[in-house]
Amino acid sequence: MSNLAFLLTQLVNALSQAALLFFLGVGLTLIFGIMRIVNFAHGTLYMLGAFLGYSLLHHTGSFWAALLVAPVIVGLLGTLFELTILRQLYRRDAHAFLMVTFGLALITGEAVRLIWGSDALQVPPPPQLAGVVFMLDEPFPVYRLFLAGAGIVVALAIWQLLERTRLGLLIRATSQNPEMVHALGVDVNLVRSGVFGIGCGLAALGGVLAAPLVTAAHGMAATAVIDAFVIVIIGGMGSFLGSLIGALLVALVQVFGNYYLPDFALAFMYLLMLLVLVVRPGGLLGKEA
């Protein structure tokens, strides 16, 4: 394999990995930005997305239907959770949120075990994306190329949502001063429910997309929540661009670390986080330390 071909395939590989990490991290950071809460259930909702994707694929026969419907279901569940439980807690301190979202993670995790069992479930990629393509004569899975593209498309879509739409404007304003937004006639609670739902839906989108690579398995929740936290801490809590940069950096470290020093690959991610925190305690694009 030529050096150039190696570099190219590994870079695209990292980009596809970054896409999955970005779906996780961006939801977590949007929720934190608006609500100042850390959603401990984020990894579990990612896993729920994968299992829902499995069932939807089997019932409809279409990966694309699963890809569309699973995030919507998880997003609606997230909104329902915000409306019924989180809303009661806004006047309490942050520990209440931690406990409650951790509780949601435990309950959802057990529910998934009851419904789908304890075994990992195979989710094949759609037939159109099953093969390999050749990049500089090197074979590369089409599905990973698709993931990289999906990551770029979703990142652009969220960016446009934040910059160009009324909802995006309200999301940015609320993350800066919710009380003022409220006093300007905007029902801030609606913005919160919406963003919590969107964040949960994005995690599920990541889960469905990850399933063909790693199967739908219980273990993905724990890995996902840790990855998501690392990305958000590196990028800066509440920063959209930060979550994008964090996902790219973590993916590069994971992919190249796995290739050169697989035994230490996991440590590199934390070293990267440590390094960033030493230089910028609030994260690369974060506001406060």
Add this chain to the structure above:
Amino acid sequence: MLSLKGLNTHYGASHILQGVDLEVQKGRIAAILGRNGVGKTTTVKTIMGLVPASGGSVGLDGQPITGLPPHRVARAGVAYVPEGRLIFPDLTVVENIRVAERTPAKSWPLSRLLALFPSLNERQRNKGTQLSGGEQQMLAIARALISDPKVLLLDEPSQGLAPLVVRELARIIHLLRDAGVTILLIEQNMKLAEAVADELHIMVKGRIVYSADPQRFRTEADQVRSRYLTV
């Protein structure tokens, strides 16, 4: 237009507003003066629903708005220019205004606001943090006006502004009066309040203790100042 009847507010154990009575007629500018900590800001926050009233009522155009959440108070027609302006720091000038534009503005569309505040017009794409204190104050007023309010609450607009900018602020308030906007102005700057207001009220310990029109206020200014305003 705006009527406060026996308004009471508590912060925990402290009794801040102790029965505020105030009527602001349509098209008038009412100013509340008073020392620090007598409840002036709490009055506007209670009107906005940002602080819960523990007794009494707030009415707008005869409709009770007591106990409504802030967004409902705003939608009923009350616009809020808070103490310290509270501009969104990372939004541009235009974006700051757009946050408050819930429906297309009729009386005060963006074009009219930018004509009224030329300095904002020149800095449309600047972020909130890049504005001077005076520009931030004008932006906070523009942001409040775009919702076509029935009543404008101005909390200490002159705070921290240079005399020249305070004069510009007075000019703007006069313009708003000419346009028929009803205003409740909270001020420590007696000169500004006297120059723009149709009626002056003085608050001491959570109550309005003195009310006068500017003519009478001017003749009694010395006694009023030594009795209610100097520390």
